[in-house]
Amino acid sequence: MKKLKIVLLAALCGAVVMSCEKEDATTTENQNNNTMNQVSTGTGGSMAQFTIIGSYLYTVDYKSLKVFLIADPANPELLETINLGVGIETIYPENDHLFIGTQNGVLIYDVTNPRSPEKVSEVDHVTSCDPVIANDHYAIATLRGGTPCNGNLNVLDIIDIEDLSNPILVASRELINPYGLGFSNTNENIVYVCDGYAGLKAYDISNLEMIEEVMFMEELEAIDVIAREDNSLVVLTRQGIYQFDASNATSLVQKSFISIQ
């Protein structure tokens, strides 16, 4: 017991010290899908710490992944807690996998057996990793630096996940103050990136040798984004919530704005 305590203590201290070199972790919401039994499930942004796949709700807190069975909504049940260490930030579901953004990188878990997530691989990075999103080919993460205690790295990292057991960092692009991100629904090569006070941006990732900025909305202090199947885009900013028509992925047309008060 005593040993355990010491280990925990060391881990905790490690966490705090680590955080010293890193940047933050606000998070987003995640994503996702309808399911087998026609139960309608919502969609979050990339900063999410809760996500539902079928009858299972997965949550991350700063140190663990939890699995809840919600088949009977009147009586949900905590099935499992998996300790992940420290600095856990976001969770994103894609193709029976969970992509977990942490301050050290990205963890990939297989949830083919939804009750027992199994670790497949991880991508480590020197600085803090904010949210991560994924599709069939790539996992894309943003890293934000810039506070007094940590480095100045602010980047978009593109990770090849064709082989999930061997993810490879294939490209990076410099950013300024990145938070959430999301794939466009109308153009699979377009990724929206919320670059904090530096605005909402879109990048074309069809040529990884030369990732091109194809849209820049400077006035939006963007934090997170949800690209909806109806081609609309919901953008959380420091000033409030915008909705856009994103039929043309790089030329957004504002539909409405809910201001903070």
Place this chain on the structure above:
Amino acid sequence: MKKGMSVTALICTLLLAASCGKEKNDEVVQGYKPIYASQDDLTKVDVRADEPLQNPGRIYVYEDYLLVNDQAKGIHIYDNSNQNNPQHLSFIAIPGNMDFSVSGGTLYADNVTDMLIVDITNPAAPAYKSRISNVFPVQQFPDEFGAFECVDPSKGFVIGWEKTELTNPKCFK
């Protein structure tokens, strides 16, 4: 044990302050301070017709509704059937709430250490269903890096953090 851990976290943080922070002589800096609640307030969940949106943390789309978390305070529900003109329907006040998900008309949300289950079949009148107690750890430091006001457990439970000006902060992340 839990208390031990909190104290440990605090000590680590203090140690860190020395190792990491630069000397700040009577300096006023931007940072975070804890929002406290008494044990009694923690589980107090209620629904209000109106509540201003102040500090949105998460956005979420469910059917024709847009749900928005107001950090550490609760969840706003908007009728979004007309995206050109979303209408505020209700606000579920949930102390400490930072995240949530919705499936089949049921909302699952964190309420400090608990998982809260709310029926939103009628989003204009959400109804408390149940909770699973003590499933989430309490984070004794803000999400953001930088300076923060050290946690004083005698003031209650930490349910969230708010940005503020700090004079000579002693805790850093």
